[in-house]
Amino acid sequence: MPNAADTADQPWWKGAVIYQIYPRSFQDSNHDGIGDLNGITQRLEHIARLGADAIWISPFFTSPMRDFGYDIADYCDVDPIFGTLADFDALVARAHELGLKVTIDQVYAHSSDLHDWFVQSRANRSGDKADWYVWADPKADGTPPNNWQSVFGGPAWTWDARRGQYYMHQFLTSQPQLNVHKGEVQDALLDVMRFWLDRGVDGFRLDALNHAMHDPDFRDNPPATNDGSPRTRPFDYQIKRYSQSHPGVVPFVERIRALCDEYGAIFTVAEVGGALAEEEMKAYTAGTNRLNSAYGFTFLYAPTLTPTLVADTINRWPDEPAMGWPSWAFENHDAPRALSRWCAPEDRPAFARMKMALLMALRGNAILYQGEELGITQVDIPFERLQDPEAIANWPLTLSRDGARTPLPWSTDATQAGFSSVEPWLPHGDDHLALAVDAQESDPHSLLQFTRAMLALRKANQALRLGALDILVADDACLAFRRTCKDQSLLCLFNLSREAIAWPANIDGSGRVLTAVNGAALCDLKPYAAILIEQ
DSSP states (O other), X not given: OOOOOOOTXXXXXXXXXXXXXXXXXXXXXXXXXXXXXXXXXHTHHHHHHHTOSEXXXXXXXXXXXXXXXXXXXXXXXXXXXXXXXXXXXXXXXXXXXXXXXXXXXXXXXXXXXXXXXXXXXXXXXXXXXXXXXXXXXXXXXSOOSSOOBOTTSSBSEEEETTTTEEEEOSSOTTSOXXXXXXXXXXXXXXXXXXXXXXXXXXXXXXXXXXXXXXOTTOOOOOBOOOOSOOOOSGGGGBOOSSSSOOTTHHHHHHHHHHHHXXXXXXXXXXXXXXTTHHHHHHHHHOSSSSOSEEEOSTTTSOSSOOHXXXXXXXXXXXXXXXXXXXXXXXXXXXXXXHHHHHSXXXXXXXXXXXXXXXXXXSSSEEEEETTGGGTOOOOOOOGGGXXXXXXXXXXXXXXXXXXXXXXXXXXXXXXXXXXXXXXXXXXXXXXTGGGOHHHHHTOTTSHHHHHHHHHHHHHHOHHHHHOEEEEEEESSSEEEEEEEETTEEEEEEEEOXXXXXXXOTTOOOOSEEEEEETTOOSSEEOTTOEXXXXX
């Protein structure tokens, strides 16, 4: 039996299920069409009943909302559209009453250009914050200092006449790059973290962490090899060797962990994307003095879900000393809804159950995105209703993130599906009303009820929450693995195809069935079947 972590005295976050809330689209309490903090507080019982251990709230800080909160103008206040600091304190208090931990986003790679730090930095080259952002002189011909490109399209440099220099931005021009190499900037960001820790938060998701530091020598990025993948932005034509992923991020990570350790069992998880994501996630989580966990985009952007994809991804995070603890998400606010990527419309009810069972059976933390427990699909937002700046800039080649950010349907009979009393900032999906929470509450066979059952099963079985994972089969359709922890051994078997398959000849199916999904049985595995057996 593989060695698995001792279950005694494990921190709350290890093996946790974390429910992501996109606040603009969760619940509107003040009738302006935009979700808010009080709306979240009103609906926390839904998440507690689901069985989640924690919530993660996407940015609600003061912001001009050009990138919907990921462009922060004040790290230590709440934007009025979401409420007040008092509203946040009430949210934290209610969550804790319900047994939910609270984690929030932190965006340290960049701020809004309206942040006072940037206002001071751009004023002149000699002020106290002159080098708090990334500035560079033009080349002799007046062009930007190098060839770096921004994620959202166009050069990663914008000319500023006040300074007579270019400033760097890896996303929108209104999101100037913080100079996180500078110790004083790190100190200021840690002060931000301390501000929220003092208000009772239990953890942080660190947005785009590998974008936080650049090559100080401003060397050109090399061109990327054309692998046949679609290229919708200049950003796709480069290997981001120098514009991001600087090794200096690791010592900063260690400072973050040291601060969080002062507050006890605080959870830290990094979002890491790009070609070096796996390498960087492991670096950021290695040992006991760095972040607790990390997640990337392996599943979030995968066009199909295959046994090989799951096996290869999971095998890269073995249960070994000094290896970081992974987190997994099949959906989030930046990626298309999984049911719209991974299966045909007619297969969605069965696939959704199998997908949920798989997510809850994987080793690591499970991140559920709001509406995933309902089987919400991607919404096709017409161009005239788009809000996403990336989609607008790259229309029609970039799939809009708005399609995964639509309001949550709470009630089949209420105005705007119970989300708001007025037209919301994004339209509801045409098929979402039938998936509303109240409709699924009254249906014992709904995905919502199944999700509750799967979260309860995960919580009741230490092998699922904390155990080691050994891949047994990963072929064209069948995925089988064993979860082990102390004296418990669980066989987890999934049919990821829409055709029935035979039970693998070399797999012993004896034992106590914990759950059988979509008609799973020892004789045959129906389409999208799943079965978990204690042996």
